[in-house]
Amino acid sequence: MTNQANDFGGAEALDLAGKHIVLGLSGGIACYKSAELCRALIKAGATVQVVMTEAAAQFITPVTLQALSGRPVYSSQWDSREPNSMAHINLSREADAILIAPCSADFIARLVQGRADELLSLMCLARPLGQVPLLVAPAMNREMYAHPATQRNLAQLVADGATVLGVGNGFQACGETGDGRMLEPDELLEDIVAFFMPKVLSGQRVLVTAGPTYEAIDPVRGITNLSSGKMGFAIARAAREAGAEVTLVAGPVSLATPRGVTRIDVKSASNMLDAVTVQSQAATVFIATAAVADWRPAATSSQKIKKDGSGQTPQLEFTENADILATVAQSPAARTGQLFCVGFAAESHDLLENAQAKRLRKKVPLLVGNIGPDTFGQDHNALLLIDGQGSTALPRASKLSLARRLVREIANRMAVVTPPEQKIAAS
Numbered sequence: 290m291t292n293q294a295n296d297f298g299g300a301e302a303l304d305l306a307g308k309h310i311v312l313g314l315s316g317g318i319a320c321y322k323s324a325e326l327c328r329a330l331i332k333a334g335a336t337v338q339v340v341m342t343e344a345a346a347q348f349i350t351p352v353t354l355q356a357l358s359g360r361p362v363y364s365s366q367w368d369s370r371e372p373n374s375m376a377h378i379n380l381s382r383e384a385d386a387i388l389i390a391p392c393s394a395d396f397i398a399r400l401v402q403g404r405a406d407e408l409l410s411l412m413c414l415a416r417p418l419g420q421v422p423l424l425v426a427p428a429m430n431r432e433m434y435a436h437p438a439t440q441r442n443l444a445q446l447v448a449d450g451a452t453v454l455g456v457g458n459g460f461q462a463c464g465e466t467g468d469g470r471m472l473e474p475d476e477l478l479e480d481i482v483a484f485f486m487p488k489v490l491s492g493q494r495v496l497v498t499a500g501p502t503y504e505a506i507d508p509v510r511g512i513t514n515l516s517s518g519k520m521g522f523a524i525a526r527a528a529r530e531a532g533a534e535v536t537l538v539a540g541p542v543s544l545a546t547p548r549g550v551t552r553i554d555v556k557s558a559s560n561m562l563d564a565v566t567v568q569s570q571a572a573t574v575f576i577a578t579a580a581v582a583d584w585r586p587a588a589t590s591s592q593k594i595k596k597d598g599s600g601q602t603p604q605l606e607f608t609e610n611a612d613i614l615a616t617v618a619q620s621p622a623a624r625t626g627q628l629f630c631v632g633f634a635a636e637s638h639d640l641l642e643n644a645q646a647k648r649l650r651k652k653v654p655l656l657v658g659n660i661g662p663d664t665f666g667q668d669h670n671a672l673l674l675i676d677g678q679g680s681t682a683l684p685r686a687s688k689l690s691l692a693r694r695l696v697r698e699i700a701n702r703m704a705v706v707t708p709p710e711q712k713i714a715a716s
């Protein structure tokens with residue numbers, strides 16, 4: 290379980306600061322994951338009130354959840370600790386969200402029917418619909434999950450205003466393999482943090498390139514660079530949190546795909562160009578963070594180049610790679626303002642001058658400068674935003690918080706540059 294920004298899973302330290310979450314557990318073996326989820330929510334700054342059904346208490350004790358949440362657990366509507374004897378009202382009025390994890394097939398059916406004969410479903414029914422969102426994390430055997438009754442109930446829950454989080458796929462406690470596992474605590478945390486983020490890119494389709502490219506010399510050697518891909522992955526996550534549909538074209542990196550993001554893996558600059566050419570057709574925002582190799586070997590040997598014993602070094606010739614960002618920025622969509630292009634500049638010195646010149650050369654409305662050796666492989670960075678109006682410095686911070694700030698800056702600029710007729714069509 291990670292609670293750091295360094296791999297962009299889970300959350301940053303205070304992503305949920307000030308949020309009060311009612312964590313409801315219904316009966317299922319996935320209750321064991323809820324202990325860790327409770328802890329993760331608290332580490333992310335939330336306060337957590339646990340409510341359990343009788344069935345949940347068969348799988349994990351209220352003592353465990355009380356110790357982890359630092360609050361007595363509620364499990365009965367007849368709880369005499371509440372002076373007005375209305376636990377269902379009091380608990381739901383205090384919540385910023387109710388999260389049912391695990392949400393069993395039976396509990397989903399109870400929510401759909403509006404049942405109120407035990408505390409957890411009673412509380413869900415009694416919550417003020419417009420103020421207290423309900424999120425459910427289904428957990429059950431794959432046949433139960435696939436059953437038309439469950440699928441029908443889940444669709445009805447969504448129609449009733451609940452947010453149904455996904456399920457995991459894999460080996461289940463029953464010994465079968467398929468869809469229906471509860472998401473892991475890190476995944477749930479990422480989804481909950483995203484849920485609370487302002488949807489400043491709602492309706493946008495964002496395409497991001499990230500990582501290095503690898504230009505093969507022969508089957509065992511190649512040219513690449515030190516880009517870790519972390520900034521681009523953080524931007525993909527932040528854009529998805531902001532409500533965008535996100536596609537991430539990634540060079541060879543070993544980072545986990547942010548939740549809800551479509552990832553396309555590529556190797557060379559020319560693979561990246563091919564993928565971007567296709568994906569940019571549907572995009573409304575293009576953010577080029579990839580450290581694309583400027584050159585590739587003019588010829589790739591199909592066999593490993595061997596030393597011949599003469600002491601002679603191989604004579605490598607290079608060809609320049611296409612500039613992916615400049616190519617996209619020249620497309621009709623970009624030139625008419627339907628595709629907002631953002632470039633990055635990795636410099637070693639004179640950041641402002643070099644980045645300003647690069648923005649003009651690449652013909653993009655926004656260019657983000659950073660110092661290469663200060664960012665490659667690191668979890669923190671500092672950015673300098675350059676547009677037609679001037680420059681804005683974003684001081685050193687985690688890449689995820691910089692990514693969120695950048696997403697807001699992009700949204701603000703798009704609101705300004707979007708032609709009026711587009712705004713009318715979109716409203």
Ligand code: CTP
Nearest residue numbers: 577578579581610611612613614632633634635
């Ligand atoms: N870029 C690209 N395709 C390339 C080279 C760069 O899409 N073949 C994009 C990068 O993703 C980044 C921006 O262009 O958004 C600037 O990349 P950078 O490496 O800083 O600049 P270069 O254009 O390579 O110029 P130089 O190396 O001379 O600074």
